[in-house]
Every structure is written in structure tokens, then in C-alpha cells.
Amino acid sequence: MKSSSFNIVILGPQGSGKGTQAKMLVKKFQMHHLEMGGILRRIASKKTTLAIKVNRIINIDGRLLPSKFVIDILKQELDKLPTSRGVLFDGFPRNLEQARALDKILKLLNKSLTHVFYMPISHQTTIKRLAARRTCKKCGRIFIAGQDMQRNIRQCPVCRGEIYHREDDKPIAIAKRLAIYHKRTLPVVKYYKQRGILITTSGEPSVQKVAKDIISNLV
Numbered sequence: 001m002k003s004s005s006f007n008i009v010i011l012g013p014q015g016s017g018k019g020t021q022a023k024m025l026v027k028k029f030q031m032h033h034l035e036m037g038g039i040l041r042r043i044a045s046k047k048t049t050l051a052i053k054v055n056r057i058i059n060i061d062g063r064l065l066p067s068k069f070v071i072d073i074l075k076q077e078l079d080k081l082p083t084s085r086g087v088l089f090d091g092f093p094r095n096l097e098q099a100r101a102l103d104k105i106l107k108l109l110n111k112s113l114t115h116v117f118y119m120p121i122s123h124q125t126t127i128k129r130l131a132a133r134r135t136c137k138k139c140g141r142i143f144i145a146g147q148d149m150q151r152n153i154r155q156c157p158v159c160r161g162e163i164y165h166r167e168d169d170k171p172i173a174i175a176k177r178l179a180i181y182h183k184r185t186l187p188v189v190k191y192y193k194q195r196g197i198l199i200t201t202s203g204e205p206s207v208q209k210v211a212k213d214i215i216s217n218l219v
């Protein structure tokens, strides 16, 4: 299979490292990276009524946005992309309704999903990893405190933007989001498993080891 025909979904709880693996795949196979969290944060950063609503839902309540809204955004994003390259879906779908909608949208574009990578990790690993995660308000880059940067740095080393601990990376929000995740996303995992396109690769090992596992399924 040519890498240009890859259409990949990457699933995993917060802190599973799926964002890092998504970036690796996008670079290696020159895919389009459709990262739903980033798209929503971009919308939330504007000063519109919609932005205020989105911001409240994703940052404060730790809830999920209504599927219809997310599906509309996805349609708009896919319409913008040239059809010649594969797409990597990161942070989407979050529930069965979105998974079914994604299949329909792709079918209209004469595409279909080729691989779904699921990266499970334990609850403890999620908590541990997210406690150290910091985000740049300006460019959205993610850093691991004590690893990518010193613990108390407040300015992004890349763009000088403000570094912060996202509300949804804090323990109370994590617990809420994990509960939502298990309830909504596990049926999605099952759905793809039944279709025979699910590949489970644990997110517990090192970034390099996980990357190797994922790539071995694609080449």
C-alpha cells in the first residue's frame, strides 16, 4: 500500500503520547495532520461568542463538544485539503457517532480508513505524564517539564509565548476526561476492531519503542 493512501486514526487516552506519534507519522509519510484539539483551541482563542462557548466546554468543564459541531468542523477541514495525500486523524473520533460520521465523510471523498492505532496506558501513567505537561499559549507546542525544559520556565523557547499548565491537564479535569474517555472512546475501539483495522500498541514504552511498533505495521 502506498503511504499516500494511508488514512489513519490514532486513539489513546491523554498522556498516551499519541500526539508525538502522530507528528512522527505525518513527517515520515508526509500526511496531512488533522489535530482536532489544536483546531478547537484555535477557535477558542478568538473573541467570538462561539469561542467563549468552546473555551468553556473544553477548558473548564472538561466535557466534549456536541458531535454535530465537531463533524461540521471536520467537513470544513477536509474540504480544504488536496485529496492526493493521506490524512492522519488525531483526537478524533471521540465517540461512536463521530466514528460513523467520519466513515461517511471519507466515503464521499472516495477514501476510507486504512489503519487505526490504539495506544492504551494505565490511569497512573496518564496522571503522571500530564502533571508534567506544559503548553505554549501562542504556538501550542507541548513541553514536558523537567525533560524538554526546566521546571519553572514561563516563556516558550521557540516563540517566546507564555507557557502554562492547561486546565485539562490538571488532576480534577484529567479524572473527568478519563471517565468520559472510557465511556465514549472504548466503543470506538471496539467498532474498529470489528472492522479489522485496529492495531493495539501500548503507549507505556519509550517514544522510540512505540514509534518502531507503529511503523512496523505500515512498511
Ligand SMILES: [Zn+2]
Pocket (backbone or CB within 6 Å): 136, 137, 138, 139, 140, 141, 156, 157, 158, 159, 160, 161
Ligand atoms: Zn511557543
